[in-house]
Amino acid sequence: MLTLQNILDLSFKDPLHASHGFLYALIDHGGMPGLAKKLAQTRVEYLSLFANSRDEGALAVAPLLFKIDTRSDSYQQQALLRWIGEQGTYSSSVLFMVSPFSLPELALRLAARLDASLPDDMDVVLRFFDTRTFEELMTVLSAQQKNAFLCVADCWWFVDRKGDLQRVAATFTEIDSHDIPLKLTQEQEGYLIQASEPDQVADLLLSGLPQQYDKLSPIVRHDFIMRRISAARLVGIQAIHELSLYCALALLYGENFASQPHWLVALSIVKSGEQSLAQAVEQVEAENELEEIA
Numbered sequence: 001m002l003t004l005q006n007i008l009d010l011s012f013k014d015p016l017h018a019s020h021g022f023l024y025a026l027i028d029h030g031g032m033p034g035l036a037k038k039l040a041q042t043r044v045e046y047l048s049l050f051a052n053s054r055d056e057g058a059l060a061v062a063p064l065l066f067k068i069d070t071r072s073d074s075y076q077q078q079a080l081l082r083w084i085g086e087q088g089t090y091s092s093s094v095l096f097m098v099s100p101f102s103l104p105e106l107a108l109r110l111a112a113r114l115d116a117s118l119p120d121d122m123d124v125v126l127r128f129f130d131t132r133t134f135e136e137l138m139t140v141l142s143a144q145q146k147n148a149f150l151c152v153a154d155c156w157w158f159v160d161r162k163g164d165l166q167r168v169a170a171t172f173t174e175i176d177s178h179d180i181p182l183k184l185t186q187e188q189e190g191y192l193i194q195a196s197e198p199d200q201v202a203d204l205l206l207s208g209l210p211q212q213y214d215k216l217s218p219i220v221r222h223d224f225i226m227r228r229i230s231a232a233r234l235v236g237i238q239a240i241h242e243l244s245l246y247c248a249l250a251l252l253y254g255e256n257f258a259s260q261p262h263w264l265v266a267l268s269i270v271k272s273g274e275q276s277l278a279q280a281v282e283q284v285e286a287e288n289e290l291e292e293i294a
Contacts, residue, residue, distance in 0.1 A: 001085065001089045001163055002084070002085040002088060002089045002094065002159055002163060002165065003082075003085050004078055004081045004082050004085060006085070006165060007025075007068065007081050007084070007085065007096070008068075008070055008081070010023055010096050010098070010157060010165075021098045021099045021100035021101070021153070021154055021172075022067050022068075022098065022099060022100070023067070023068045023070050023096065023097075023098055024065060024066065024067055024068065024096065024097050024098070024099060024103075024106060024153075025065070025066055025068055025084070025094065025095070025096055026049075026063055026064070026065050026095040026096070026097065026110065026129055027063065027064055027084070027088065027093055027094050027095070027129075028061075028063055028091075028092075028093035028094075028129045028130055029048075029059065029060060029061060029062050029063070029064050030060065030061035030062075030093070031088075031091040031092060031093030031130070032084070032087050032088055032091055032093050032094075033060070034087075035064060035084075036059060036064060038080055038083055039064070039066060039080070041076075042076040042077060042079070042080045043076070044066050044067075044077075044080065045066065045067070045103065046064045046065060046066035047064070047065050047066075047103060047104065047107040048062040048063070048064055048065075049062065049063040049064075049065060049107060049110055049111040049114060049129070050062040050063070050111075051107070051111070052111075053111070053114075055125075063110075063129035065103065065106065065107045065110060066103070067103055068081070068096075088159060089159060089163040089218075090161070090163050090218035090219075091159075092130055092131045092132045092159075092161060093129070093130065093131065093159075094131065094158070094159040095129060095131060095134060095156065095157070095158050095159075096156070096157040096158075097152070097153035097154075097155065097156045097157070097170075098153055098154045098155050099152055099153040099154065099172065100154075100172065101152065106152060106153075109152045109176055109178075110152065112176075112178065112180050113126065113128060113149060113178060113182070114126055114127075114128075115180050115181035115182065116181050116182040116183070116184055117181045117182070117183050117184070118184055118189055119184065119185060119186045119189060123181060126182060128149075131158040131159055131160065132161065132196075132199055133192070133196075134158050135158060135160060135166070136191070136192055136195040136196075137149075137192070138168055139191075140188045140191045140192060140195075141188070145179075145182065147170075147171060147177075148176075148177040148178040148179065149178055149182070150168065150170035150171075151170065151171060151172060151173045151176065151177055151178065152172070152176065152178075153170050153172060154170060154171075154172045155167065155168070155169060155170055156168040156170055161218075161221070161222045162218075162219045162222070163218065163219065197229065197240060197243065198222060198225045198226055198229060200240050200244075201225050201229065201240065201243050201244045201247055202221060202222075202225055204240070204241070204244035205225075205244060205247055205248060205251065208244070208248060209248055209251055209252070212248075212251040212252065213251065216251075224247075224250075224255075225247055227255070228243075228246055228247040228250045228255070229243050229246075229247070231246070231258065232246035232247075232277075234271075235267045235268075235270050235271040236270065236271050236273065237270065237277055242276065242277045242278065245277050245278060245281065246277060249263075249281070262284050262287065262288070263284065266280040266281075266283060266284050267280065
């Protein structure tokens, strides 16, 4: 879990960078409701990366950038950082970086990184402030793109899905070499879309089976979904809504539901293409009802 001391220690983890700048947090307000209010209460100056854009009014879902004073031992800051740790550990919303830039300059340069374009010249908002996207972006970008994207800071950290801090090395350059907009290739676009599928499934499970999904520890949720998606693909299931249905069945009937006699038959029919998973589920449930009546 992200703690107060974890955060305060960040700018000193690498002695080469400890004196080269300020520690900043970039947090997705949409993933941590109430953040702006907390910052205002503790009189911490912050800037929205949506400022001076068409989304300027959407503060509730904006990425907020603010400086953390690592030399301060004030109760207000400690309370704020503890709250961030409690609320942000599993929110996929928390990034940190060490940069010599001032708050306004860093906000300006980070805001420019929201602009991306797809191969068909469609402009999109690159939600890198969602750490799930950031993590995949670090994998899919070319070395040149990655170095340019990260060059506003000496070092970055993000909190992953399991609540662990992950360090991303960077080389600061005062002259920004990042291309605006960031041009994604067809291959990169495809990778990012596929990488987002588990999170789309997670959202559907949370809305459809909130009680069952909440029983899963946040640490194991992503791995659970990845295992079930892999199993679903073995029987030819590809669509997001059917992948989420397969995961829902595992939540309701246990991870090994597919080895139960009724489901073995039903899934073999799905694999043959004769039925969709939804149709197979209806048939199994109807058969179960008949057995209960009998």
